[in-house]
Amino acid sequence: MSTTATRVIVTKQPSTQRRLVRKPRPEHLTRPGQRSRARRETVAGYAFLIPWLIGFFGLTLVPMVYSLYLSFTRYDIFSAPKWIGLDNYIRLFTNDPNFIQSAQITLVYVLVGTPITLVAALLVAMLLNYRDRGAAFFRSAFYAPSLIGASVSVAIVWRAMFSSNGPVDNGLSLFGIELGGWIGEPSLILPMMILLAVWQFGGTMVIFLAGLKQIPKELYEAAEMDGAGPWARFRAVTIPMLSPVIFFNLLLGLIGAFQVFGSAYIISNGTGGPAGMTNFITVYLYKTGFSDGRMGYAAAIAWVLLIAVAIIAAILFRTQRNWVHYSGDNR
Amino acid sequence: MFSKKRSLAAVALATGAALALAGCAGGGADPEATYDPDEKVTLDLAFWGNDVRAGLYNEAIAAFNEEYPNIKVNATFLGFPEFWEKRQTEAAGGGLPDVMQFDYSYLRQYSENNLLLDLDPYLGGIIDTEPLSDQILQIGVVGDTTYGIATSTNAWGLFTNPVLLETAGVDEFAGGTWDEYADWMTEVTEASGGKFWGGGDFTGRIQNFELQLRSEGSYLFSEDGEPGFDEERLTEFWESGAELRDGVVVPQQRVEEVLPKGAFDSALAASELTWDNFGAGYLAGLGEGYTELGLLAPPITKEGAKDLYLKPSMLHAISAKTEHPEAAATLVNFLVNSPESGAIFGTNRGLPASETALEGAELDPLSEQVRAHEAAIADRLGDAPPVPIVGYGTLEEKFRVLGTELNFGTKTVDEAVSEFFNEMDIVLNG
Numbered sequence: 001m002s003t004t005a006t007r008v009i010v011t012k013q014p015s016t017q018r019r020l021v022r023k024p025r026p027e028h029l030t031r032p033g034q035r036s037r038a039r040r041e042t043v044a045g046y047a048f049l050i051p052w053l054i055g056f057f058g059l060t061l062v063p064m065v066y067s068l069y070l071s072f073t074r075y076d077i078f079s080a081p082k083w084i085g086l087d088n089y090i091r092l093f094t095n096d097p098n099f100i101q102s103a104q105i106t107l108v109y110v111l112v113g114t115p116i117t118l119v120a121a122l123l124v125a126m127l128l129n130y131r132d133r134g135a136a137f138f139r140s141a142f143y144a145p146s147l148i149g150a151s152v153s154v155a156i157v158w159r160a161m162f163s164s165n166g167p168v169d170n171g172l173s174l175f176g177i178e179l180g181g182w183i184g185e186p187s188l189i190l191p192m193m194i195l196l197a198v199w200q201f202g203g204t205m206v207i208f209l210a211g212l213k214q215i216p217k218e219l220y221e222a223a224e225m226d227g228a229g230p231w232a233r234f235r236a237v238t239i240p241m242l243s244p245v246i247f248f249n250l251l252l253g254l255i256g257a258f259q260v261f262g263s264a265y266i267i268s269n270g271t272g273g274p275a276g277m278t279n280f281i282t283v284y285l286y287k288t289g290f291s292d293g294r295m296g297y298a299a300a301i302a303w304v305l306l307i308a309v310a311i312i313a314a315i316l317f318r319t320q321r322n323w324v325h326y327s328g329d330n331r
Numbered sequence: 332m333f334s335k336k337r338s339l340a341a342v343a344l345a346t347g348a349a350l351a352l353a354g355c356a357g358g359g360a361d362p363e364a365t366y367d368p369d370e371k372v373t374l375d376l377a378f379w380g381n382d383v384r385a386g387l388y389n390e391a392i393a394a395f396n397e398e399y400p401n402i403k404v405n406a407t408f409l410g411f412p413e414f415w416e417k418r419q420t421e422a423a424g425g426g427l428p429d430v431m432q433f434d435y436s437y438l439r440q441y442s443e444n445n446l447l448l449d450l451d452p453y454l455g456g457i458i459d460t461e462p463l464s465d466q467i468l469q470i471g472v473v474g475d476t477t478y479g480i481a482t483s484t485n486a487w488g489l490f491t492n493p494v495l496l497e498t499a500g501v502d503e504f505a506g507g508t509w510d511e512y513a514d515w516m517t518e519v520t521e522a523s524g525g526k527f528w529g530g531g532d533f534t535g536r537i538q539n540f541e542l543q544l545r546s547e548g549s550y551l552f553s554e555d556g557e558p559g560f561d562e563e564r565l566t567e568f569w570e571s572g573a574e575l576r577d578g579v580v581v582p583q584q585r586v587e588e589v590l591p592k593g594a595f596d597s598a599l600a601a602s603e604l605t606w607d608n609f610g611a612g613y614l615a616g617l618g619e620g621y622t623e624l625g626l627l628a629p630p631i632t633k634e635g636a637k638d639l640y641l642k643p644s645m646l647h648a649i650s651a652k653t654e655h656p657e658a659a660a661t662l663v664n665f666l667v668n669s670p671e672s673g674a675i676f677g678t679n680r681g682l683p684a685s686e687t688a689l690e691g692a693e694l695d696p697l698s699e700q701v702r703a704h705e706a707a708i709a710d711r712l713g714d715a716p717p718v719p720i721v722g723y724g725t726l727e728e729k730f731r732v733l734g735t736e737l738n739f740g741t742k743t744v745d746e747a748v749s750e751f752f753n754e755m756d757i758v759l760n761g
Contacts (some may be wrong), residue, residue, distance in 0.1 A: 273732070292417055
C-alpha cells in the first residue's frame with residue numbers, strides 16, 4: 001500500500017518540474033531543444049550505465065554465450081575446442097550414471113530442503129511477530145547462521161558434529177538411536193546436507209517477518225469477531241496476505257538450492273562422496289571442468305542446470321494465479 | 332624484454348639441440364644459457380604438500396638465497412588436487428608459475444601442449460647432470476625432450492603400524508602372496524576388538540592392479556594408451572577384494588570421516604600399500620606415540636616377476652613462458668642437486684635422486700628404512716612404465732572412487748567394471 005503511494009509521488013515530481021521549466025520557452029525553440037536535451041539525457045543515461053554494461057557483457061553475457069558454444073565441443077583447456085555437436089548432451093542423458101545420480105540427489109535436496117526451510121522460517125517469523133519484547137535479539141540470533149552458514153568453518157564444524165562418536169552420534173545414542181556417523185554414510189549425508197540448508201533459514205525468515213508486519217491488524221480483528229480461531233486466521237488471513245512473499249521466498253529458495261556448492265564441496269573434501277551422495281550438479285560440474293579438464297562437457301552440464309532451473313521457475317510462475325494474491329488484485 | 336628474447340632464443344636453440352641430441356640425455360652445455368648473478372629476478376615457485384613441507388621449502392629457499400641473493404623466490408603451496416586445478420586454470424590463461432613441483436602423471440599432457448620449458452639446453456650447464464643417473468634423467472623425457480628433472484624416486488611398499496600390531500598381538504606380516512596378506516589382515520582385524528582394522532581395500536588402488544598385471548607380463552597402459560587388461564581381468568581383481576570388504580578392511584564410512592587424512596595415518600588401519608615416501612607424512616599424522624613404522628615389500632603375485640619399479644615421486648619443471656629461464660634452471664638445479672637441499676628435505680620428497688643431494692642428506696631412521704626397502708626389492712624392480720598417458724590422473728581417481736563404492740556396496744563389481752571401461756573410452760578416445 002505505502003509503496004504504491006510513494007511511487008506516485010516519485011513519478012509526479014519530475015514531470016511537474018519539467019513542465020514548469022518548459023512553459024516560458026518560446027514555441028519555436030521548444031521542439032529541437034527538447035529533442036537535444038532528450039538525446040543528452042539518453043547519452044548521460046548510457047554513460048552512467050557503462051560500468052554495469054561492461055560487467056553485463058564482459059562477465060555475464062559473453063561468457064554465457066561462449067559456454068553455450070563450448071557445450072557443443074570437446075575442450076580440455078590445453079587445445080582448441082573441437083565441435084562435436086550434441087554428443088555432450090546425448091552422453092549426459094544416456095551414458096553417464098554419475099550425472100543421473102547427481103541430478104537425482106540435487107532434485108531431492110531442492111524439493112525437500114526448500115519447503116522445509118520455508119516452513120521453518122515462517123514458523124519462527126510468526127513467533128517473533130507475536131511478541132515484541134526481545135524480538136530484535138532473537139531476530140539477529142536466528143539470522144546469524146545465514147550469515148556464517150556458507151563459510152568454511154561451519155562446514156568443518158558440521159563435519160565434526162556428524163562424525164562417528166561426534167556430538168550428534170553420541171546424543172542420538174542416549175535415546176537409543178544408533179545411526180553412527182552421518183558424514184561417511186551414503187544414506188545419511190543427504191539428510192544432513194538438507195538440515196544444514198534448513199538451519200540457514202534466517203534470510204527467508206526476515207523477509208517473512210517484514211511481510212507479516214504488513215498485514216493489517218484489522219483483518220485479524222474482523223476474523224476474530226467472526227469467530228475464527230488461530231488456525232482459521234492463519235489459513236484465511238495470514239497465508240493469502242503473505243502469498244506474494246511466500247512466492248518470492250519459494251522462487252529464490254529453489255534457485256538458490258539448485259546452486260548448492262560450497263557446503264557440499266567442503267563437507268566431502270571436494271570428493272562429492274560418500275558414494276557420490278554429495279556430488280550435486282554444481283560439484284559434478286566443477287570436478288568435470290576443473291579436475292578432469294573436460295570443459296565442454298562441464299559447459300553442457302551447466303546449461304542443463306540452467307534450463308532445469310528455468311523450467312521450474314516457469315512452472316512456479318504459471319501456478320501463481322492459483323494461490324498468490326496481490327493486494328488490489330481483484331481476481 | 333631482454334630476457335624474454337633470450338628465452339625465445341633458448342627455446343629455438345633447444346629445439347635444435349633436441350634434434351641433434353635425441354636420445355642422448357645430458358648433452359653438451361649451451362654457453363649462452365648461464366644465469367647472470369647480478370640480475371635481479373623474481374621467480375614464482377609452486378608445490379603441493381602440507382605445512383611441514385612448506386617449512387622445508389622455506390629453509391631451502393633461504394639457503395638458495397645465500398648463494399643467489401638476487402633471485403627472489405615467491406613460494407605458494409596447495410593440496411595435491413587443488414594444486415592441479417589451479418595449474419589447469421593457469422595453463423589456460425598462460426600464467427603458470429616459473430618453477431613447479433611436477434607430477435609424473437601430468438608430464439605428458441603439459442609437455443605435449445608446449446607449456447613446459449625444454450630443459451635440454453641447461454643440462455650439463457646450469458643443471459648439473461653428473462649426479463643424476465641416466466635412468467633418472469630418462470624419467471623426465473617425453474618424445475626425446477627433457478621437460479622435468481626427478482627430485483627423488485620411490486617404490487611401492489607396504490607400511491605397517493607397529494603400535495596397532497602390538498595392541499592386537501599379531502606379528503609383523505612375514506611377506507608372501509596376496510592371499511597370505513589377506514589372511515594376515517583378517518587376523519589383525521579379528522584381534523583388534525573393533526577399534527581398528529588390518530588394512531584398507533587394496534583393490535581400490537590402481538597401482539596394486541598394475542603390480543599384478545606387471546607380474547603377468549602385462550601393463551596398465553602402453554605408450555599409445557592401449558590398456559593391458561580386459562573387463563574380465565578387472566572383474567577378477569575387484570572380485571578378489573569382495574571377502575575383504577566384508578568386514579576385514581576399514582569400512583568406507585570411517586575412511587570418509589577422517590578425510591583429508593587416510594585410514595592408515597588415522598590409526599584405523601594397521602597396514603597400507605602405497606609409495607614408500609609416505610612414511611614421514613604418516614608419522615606426522617599419527618602423532619604422539621609413534622616413532623617408527625614397518626616398511627615391507629608388497630605382496631607377491633608371481634615369484635621372480637619384475638612387478639615393481641622406481642617412479643619419480645615428483646619432478647621439477649619450468650614454465651615455457653618464464654621470463655627468466657636461466658634463473659629458474661638455477662633454482663631447479665639447487666633444489667634437485669645441492670647437498671643443502673638434500674640435507675633440508677631428507678626423504679620428505681622421496682629418496683633424493685641426485686647423488687650429491689643424497690650425500691648431503693642426513694638420513695633419519697625412516698629415510699634409512701626407505702633406502703633399505705628400495706635395496707631389498709632391487710631384484711623385483713623392472714623398467715618403469717612409459718610416461719603416463721594423458722588423462723591417467725582422471726582414470727586413477729575414477730578407479731579409487733569406484734573402489735569406495737564397492738566398499739560401500741553401492742555398486743556391484745560388474746557395474747564398476749563397465750563404468751570404468753566407459754570412462755576409459757571417454758578419456759582415451761575422446
